Amino acid sequence: MRGDGDGWVVSQGQAYWGRYGAAGLLLRAPGRDGAPVVLLQHRAAWSHQGDTWGLPGGARDSHETPEQAAIREAHEEAGLPAEQLTVRKVVETKIVASDGVSWSYSTVIADAQEMLHTVPNRESAELRWVAVDDVAKLPLHPGFAASWQRLRDEFASIPLLVNRQL
Template identity: 70%
Template sequence: MRGDGDGWVLSDNGAHYWGRHGAAGLLLRAPRPDGSRAILLQHRAAWSHQGGTWGLPGGARDSHETVEQAAVREAHEEAGLSAHQLTVRTSVVTAEVHGTGGPAWTYTTVIADVPTQVDTVPNRESSELRWVAEDEVTELPLHPGFAASWQRLREVAAAIPLQAGLQPDA
C-alpha cells in the first residue's frame, strides 16, 4: 500500500530525495557467537534507486508517523520483521537537505536490537538480506548515503550496549 509520504522532494540544488515527509531506515543489530555485532543489510534490487548497493531497510515516512514507526514499518515491508521482535534504542538524523518551497528533508536512522540474527524475508525491493559482521560492512559496495553516515552510526551504536534480555520470536 502506498502511503502519503511516497514521492520525491526536490532540493535547492536540484537533487531528488525519496519521501515527501523525509525518510527513515533501520540499523538492526544482533550479537554474533563471538560476542561481536552483526548488522542486517539489504542488497538493493537493481531497478531501485542506487540499485546494486548495500544499505539499510528503509524508505519514505508518512505524515502521521514518527521516524521510529516509519523505520519499523519499512523493516517489516522489506525484511519481514515484526515490531515485537526488536527493541528501538535511539535515532540519528544522518542527512538533512533543504528543499524548494518546503521544510528540510531528513533521513533518520533508527538503531534497534534483536536477541539473535533473526530470519528475514526479502520483498521485491531487495536482491538479498544478509547479517554482516560490523567490521565487514565497508567491504561491500554501500549505498552512498549509508556509506557517508556509517562511521558516525557505528560510533553512536558502539556507545549503546546490545539490549540484554530480549526474547527471540517464538
C-alpha cells in the first residue's frame, strides 16, 4: 500500500526518499554467543542504492512518528512483529540545505529478546543477523555507511535488553 510519504525530496541535485523524511529500524538481539547482533537488509538490486546493506526502513507518512514508521517498514520488509520489539532510542540525522529544503532520517534503535525469524519482501535480496564487528565489512548503503560509527557509539551506551517479560 502506498503511503502519502512516498516520493522524493530534491535539494541541490540530491534526492532523498520520503516526503516527510524516512525512518529505519536498527534492531539488536543477543547472538548465539550472547554478544549483540544487528539485523541488516541486503537491498534488492533494482532499488535505489541497490545491492548494498542497510536497515529495513523507508518513507514516513504524514501522520507517523519515526518509531511508528520504522516499525511499520520493518514489518513490511522483514515480517518483524511489533509486539516483540522494544524501542530504546531514536537518532535523527537532519539535512538542511542552503536552498531551505530540509529532510531527516530517523534511526530507531530497538531490541528483541532473540534473533527473530524474518520474511523478506521484494525490496530485500536477503535479511541477515550480523555481528556488530562485521557490519562495516559489508558493502553498505552510503547513508548507512556514513552514520554507522555514530549509531554504533549510540547503542553501545544502551544495555541490550534481555530476559524481559513478553
